[in-house]
Amino acid sequence: MLDLDDIQHFLLTRTPALAARYEFLSFPAVDRGRAWLKGILERVGTARAVGGSLLDARWVSVAFTWNGLKTLGVDQPSLATFPPEFQQGMAPRAAVLGLTGKNAPEHWVGDLASPDLHAIVILFARDVPERERCKTEHQRHVTESGVRVLSSLDLEAIPPLEYAHEHFGYRDRLSQPAVEGAGAEPTPGSGPPIKPGEFFLGYPDEMGLVPPPPQPEVLSRNGSFLAYFRMQEHVGVFRDFLAQQGKTPEEQELVAAKLMGRWRSGAPLVLAPEREDPALGADMQRNNDFDYAKMDPHGYACPVGSHVRRMNPRDTGENMQRRKMIRRGGTYGPHLPDDAPEDGHERGIAAFVGCASLVRQFEFTMNVWANDPDFMSLGNERDPIIGTHDGSYDMTIPRRPIRKKIQGLPAFTTVRGGAYFFLPGIRALKFLADGPSASARTTAAASARTS
């Protein structure tokens, strides 16, 4: 049974937020970090509180890097029980993720590769005015507690606001794993619900076992790991590319769909191979109800190397229940209207994936599905949307009688930063705010009383 009173709402509840702000913090000293955490703790919503009422105007989540846990006073023996990839952080492992060239940490912004990055506070707000109000309030708290803001990022949904989509115009949030015991049923075609241990520490996972959690258990239980990445989308490059690849708008839309594996409406190519079908795209009862091995083995509808087929190979992948992740995030930067030329502003997606194992879930996805050129024996391809590109990789679009091969795919996106965080449960936040040594004294006193 999921402890909804202790798990932060972040990965279990989708809030109706149209604006957000991420602040990346550094704690100059342990007492300042604790003072900051104490002051914000009560604003962090549990899964039960937030899930029960979405009438709130803002939602707060707090997570820490390994260096952040260290700065807050977690002792070395405990720190050593956290997984090695979390201890190292994302920047030193960027090459494992395929983040090389322009995606490499030396080009990142916002001090995200710095060991001084200790925490992130994630604010989701119902609208921009509420975001601005919270921003001012938090600024005051930062000043009072004496912590440092390394960088921040404002996010806003882009028009049309009726459905979630990113700057290229593709509908987003179509595939979300349903966590067993969290209430939501998986949409048709999404497979069975996933065991909570795949996302939250201290619960049975898909192996039916509870892996040994980092210590002390009060710190790790009900926590999750988050991989954060900020990915710039080069909308001008993308539109120019489509214009080169297709003579008519219909031809261009087909190329856009082949790169993604879905039409911009979200309609999957396996179910709508020839033309856009907005009603299908919007219908959650139908838009995931397909497979690849039986319905499209050669990729004539949905190319084997397309983004959605790489990120979820469905029945053509192995061990799929152990690779699922919960995604959260949104778009940043101004909307670029359809008829407007590239304006040079940075725009993109700043997102989190939540999981129980960064190396098995997130790093696998990046290392193998996104950036392995020989994924599914394709030979020289990477994920056309989120893969690392320098113009030397191809994209094969299977079709009869002869496939179409796009050579030298440009980079449509650039990773501008990333980090690994631990998203603790509420009790763990209190444990960190009180100071692990204070908690140890409390525990010792309690055991002295009972003995």
Added chain:
Amino acid sequence: MTVADWSKPAAKAIPKEGYFELAQGRFGPVFPRTPACYGFTVIAKVKPGKEQVVREYGATIEKAVAADPGVLAPLKLHYLRWVLFDVGSGLHFMYQGIFDTDFDKYLEDAIALFNATGLTTVFMNLEGWPEDWRTNLQAVIKFFRDHQRPSFLEYGEYPYVSATDIKKALRLKAAFGAVLDEMQ
């Protein structure tokens, strides 16, 4: 991916480390693809008195593959060789696989398959196998990493050809043969 001429046999000498340039995978250095594809050679000492258990497992795998020929497909194997030997330092088991995927990339899939087919029962009879292997993936990975013995020479008569390509060629040959039969 190495673009190579399959019709030209090739040999490659490999440095002691097992790789030419250090490329970090998720779990450590990545071992390269050679003219003989990817390889995985694990050698470990058999626990005293367990020879028969390990030996009998050969027949178990034979039955499992006969019952479901696709059972080992996720490993993308060409060949698998299991050898028991004793050259004076006790009985050792060698698991040697030749396959088409970078082992680092699909390690968890392989371990899941080892669990599902009961292959782990063989490993449990080897010295150094972690007691908490069911829950401690890191320890299992470390076992395989510690006991992997990279080759220092690999040779391919038809280098860098995947099992998929070989099967495609044989299917084409069969299909072409059938077409010719129809034309008699």
